[in-house]
Amino acid sequence: MKFAIIIPFYNAEKRLEISVESVIKQSYGFAENIQILLINDGSTDKSGDIADALVRKYPQNIYQTHIKNGGPARARNIGLMHVRNDIDFVGFLDADDVYSLHMIREMAYFAEKHTEINMMVPPFYYLDDFGTRKKIGAHKLNTRFEQGSRVVNIQEDYKAIHFYIGGTFLRFERLKRLAFDESLHFGEDQLLITKLLLDDEAYGVVADVGYFYYRNMKNKSSLVNKSWKDKSRYESFMQVVYQSYLDASKAKFGMVIPYVQYLISYHAKLYFYKENVYFRDVLTAQEQEAFVTTFQQIFSEVEERYVWELDTAQPVKEMMLSLRKNGWPVRFETALLADIPIISLHKKWHANGHAELICDVEEARTILPEKSFFAVKTLFSTKKATLEKRSEDQLIWDVVVRPAGTISKARIRLKPWELRGKWFYQHADLKVELEHFRLMAELRQRAKRRLKLKRALNQ
Known part of the structure; x- marks a missing residue:
């Protein structure tokens, strides 16, 4: 089975060679089975020279x-115009990113086993610090890879959405x-992928590999971040992309299937x-109204349930x-408060062996009900949590969604x-268990996962 890897690049001199080398070093047999297509999209730096040197070498x-x-x-x-006729699958790799060592080998094994599948994807990981690779995030x-490599049916598993081209392999x-x-x-990749999936209704997930995406959190100058300053990212994007999903789903299935509803919700x-703060800066009042409408x-x-x-x-x-309810002008409404607060839990480990349990309170509460509190019970004692309140308003665009003084954390x-x-x-006489925790075991598992990812990267 033979593969072509398309790598478009623009001013990628710092990382292009690293990306290409991750393909050359594949365990599947580069010389016999792999074609690389480097598309120089008008670069003005030295990345074109780097690509020329790679062409001369291979x-x-x-x-x-x-x-x-x-x-x-x-x-x-x-x-795609330059893909050889003997190629079976085309993979896409951005010039910032890298494949794990066995990526193409595992894709080939899966494709040979599942000949009916036209699309395969690997797990996707962020490299926040590429220089030392200390930070790797999933x-x-x-979550769709937790059951291992398999064929996903989008009608049966509507949350197994896929919409990004990096790491995707297409027949x-x-x-x-x-x-x-x-x-x-922007969004041209998800438009093509969603059209294909609505036709095929199935694709493959290949679990034991990794597509590693470089995300520089200190410099948010990527194409994705810049897109929020472009007017066409708003109303016209929704019309061209989201509306086309709705139309295609209704044309084929007679309804908007759950997969499409969840995909639109997830992406929108x-x-x-909070990173996308440009709504009021980029759009005029008339354009804001058109977008919200x-x-x-x-x-x-x-x-609503998909949101x-x-x-x-x-x-x-x-x-x-x-x-969804009010349209324009924007009128923000909080959800009704429940007896049991909506929360999210996470942990923080400290070098001295101490740790913290942190509960983010998602609702707009200023106080907990009488005789209610968050706490932990250990082998030695029961400890109540300390509540923290917001010191300033939390905003989406310029709308206050959580006022200062509301509970932020326990x-x-x-x-x-x-x-x-x-x-x-604890809520009055009702005790609601949130989570069993074994922090040392979790820390060891976390370290094992990170080590496994670094080994998978194999750079």
Whole structure:
């Protein structure tokens, strides 16, 4: 089985060679089985020279073409024009990213076993510090790999959504009937992938490999981050991308299937993240109204429950549902408070053997009900949590979603002999168990996972 890897690049001199080397070093047999297509998208730095040197070193396997800067969709389409006829699958690799050592070997094994599948994807990991690789984080959508390598049916597993091209492998014969939409400067990959999945209804997940994506948290100048300053990222994007999903689903299935509803909900939540603060700066008042109105129209075909099921902060869900209900002008509404607060839990380990349990309170509460508290019970004692309140308003765009003075966290510090027990919420006479914790065991498991990922990276 033979593979072509398309790598578009623009001013990627710092990392291009590292990305290409992750393909050359594959355990599957580079010389016999792999073609690399380097698409120079109008680079003005030395990355074109680096690509030329790689072509000279591997003339039978690496091809470079130079084009005027036209964006990733055009670059990938041109790359597809140069794929050899003997290629079985085409993979896509961004010039910042790397494959794990056995990526292509495992893809080949899976494709040979599942000949009906036209798309395969690996788990996706972030490298926050590429220089030392100390920080490796898993993408939230990696939960679909917990059952191992398998075929996913999107009708049966609607939360197993996929929409990014990096790391995706597509059967070349299938790709010949598709193309990336060159009118889009972002989202062109998810549009193509979703069209394919709505037709095929299934794809493969290959668990024991990794696609490693470099994410520089100190420098947010990537194409993805810049997109929030582009007017076309708002109303027109929703019309071209989300609306096309709705139309395609209704045309084939006679309804908007759960997969599409969850996909739109999952992706649209990005508009309300704190990093994306440009809504008021980028759009005029008229454009803001058009965006919110379009958002409401799109989400009129998405059931509320798919928003509530998102693994994201409660204020984001409330903002999405407020726009769905109220449209323009923006009128934010918090959800009704329940007896048991909506929370998310996480831990923090300290070098001196101490640890903290931290409970983020998602709701807009100023006080807990009478005789209610968060606490932990260990072998030695029961400890109540200390409540923390927000010192300033929490905003989405310029809308206050959590006022200053509302409860932000419940926090408990644990000593080295208190790292095992139960975290619970006491509400009057009702005791609700939140989590059993064994922090030393969790820390060891975390270290093992990190070591496994670093070994998988094999760089």
